[in-house]
Amino acid sequence: MQGQSFTLAELAELTGSELSGDGNLVIDSVAPLETAESGSISFLANPRYRRAVATTRASAVILPMDMRASAPAVPAVFSNNPYLAFARVARALNPQRPAQPGVDPSAWVAPGAYVDPAAEVAPHAVVHNESRIGAGSVVCSGAVIGVGAVLGADCVIGPNVTIAEGCQLGDRVQVSAGAVIGADGFGFAQDGERWEAVPQLGTVQIEDDVSIGANTTVDRGSQGDTRIRQGCKIDNLVQIAHNVEVGEHTVIAACTGISGSTRIGRCCIIAGSVGIAGHLNIADGTTFTGMAMVTGNVREAGVYSSGIPAMPAQDWRRSAVRFRQLDAMARRIDALEKALERMNDDNNEHTGP
Template identity: 60%
Template sequence: MTSQDYTLAELATLTESRLEGSGERSIRGVAPLESAGPDDISFLANPKYRAHLANTRAAAVILPDTELADAYGFAVLRADNPYLVFARIARLLNPLPRVIPGVHASASVAAGTHLAETVRVDAQAVIGEGTVIGARCRIGPGVVVGANVVIGDDCRLDANASVLDGVRLGDRVHILPGAVIGGEGFGFAHAGDHWEPVPQLGSVVIGDDVSIGANTTVDCGSQGDTIIGDGCKIDNLVQVAHNVHIGEHTIIASGTGISGSTRIGRYCTIGGSVGFAGHLEIADGVTFTGMAMVIGNVPEAGVYSSGIPAMPTRDWRRSAVRFRQLDEMARRLEKLEKAVENTKERDEQ
């Protein structure tokens, strides 16, 4: 990324935040409260970091309206969502480098492809026949783009990512290093004493403004397509199986696995290492906390959890013993309840 300076007044205007203090100070970087220097801006969104306000050297801090700042020597940008304003300022100060068009001599571009004049193709990239790549895209080193792929404008495919035959990407899609989009889905039919592969005939369709993390895999559909809606953000090391549909603006943390034909709604939040069984229907606006195991449909928005939080090993071992005893304890409890009920009936007689 390249760096760029802005005054505090300019940052306040561009981010629609409210400036308290001098707006003439030039800001060159962003940094945490504890390590910020006199040319940096920082933010406070979590109260547990409030103690750092007294000692920060930041030129300015982004604060919510509820946070007092009269006792400190820095300027303030007021915002309802300090972290969001911080993110926007970080992008302003560190814009992506301009794409310099050209095809590296070591890249392999098949006949019949169409690259916009502003596309950059880096070393050792391979692009298959019939593929169309839109304006200002950057195809990173070692990237593989299959045949008949369609890639929109302003996309970035980072080093060694693979976007395989027939995949379609919208505009402003970012594929991080090592991700595989459109690999063969995991489909096998049991033939008694062995498994036979089921042809995976669909592809993958990805909307606009999607980010897909490093070493994440999105399998092609078995018949129809695997679909990822506009604005989705998918972390590293996520598995999206064949024919999964993910609704717009859903965010998925690392380690999650989504089995085939599951449909996840819009604006969902999925924590780390969540596991989904196949053929599920998940409503819009659902949040799953980390390590949740989703084995049934979720028809209503809300926050859902499963799994067991970490605890001291000694406590865990005692609990594990009790887990194994639960069935026997339930049977004993049922007998006791029946005995109590029979005693009550005798007494009433």
């Protein structure tokens, strides 16, 4: 994938890295160490792949600072964070396609909607009354912008995304294909054996620079609003229930589910398939590893884990049998401890002064 080109010196300046070698080299693409060709730049972040640097055909490599003393012959830029430097280089070489201003003839824009002249509305998109599309924003094919919804500047709303009624997005928000922002929360009141829907009257408020992955759902609040704070990055297939608040710069990996009215702190890391119960408070800077089950408040930052790693089926079946025996085993151990305590007391009485 190619876009623009830069000299190696320009890329070093762009990323705040230290240049080693010919700064006039022209770089026009990024590629892995093993498959790179002339004109490409690669990066090394994991020491296990250090040998590949010596044989790469890349024109240049982004390397960690601790490799300066053993720098390879290939031109390089040295960074304290090679992966971040690579991300910035890749983005510079392959900039996001800017909006193509205008409304496609096959799109439907309600008379009461406002689309900024610098925004793009692609084929078969639908923009309902009282909604607003900000400058430089792109509404891709098949997307639906609900009544009264607001998009800030430079947003990208992917194909077949739904931004439901009244939801508000800040600037530079990206929502990938198939995501639904503002679905009704899962709220039902029980009437005997029947369930009656509780109206979901709130909205979703998404702040600037948020990224939301494909087929993720963010439910509207039941009365107040669901809030995704500035800079959050949310992966594909994530479920965020009504009235959840996700703090600034928190990242959430795929298949995680967050139940209603939970508050996630800022700068948290939530790995894949984590389940978080409702009405909880999670401290700033908390990390949950994959498949963790969170059932209580987390008041102190740290790394939290649960779940059982995969093991051979025969070992798992044997362990599962033991699980069912744990209660009886605990009672027997308690009884043995009490019996041992009595024996010690008896011995002390017989051996006393």
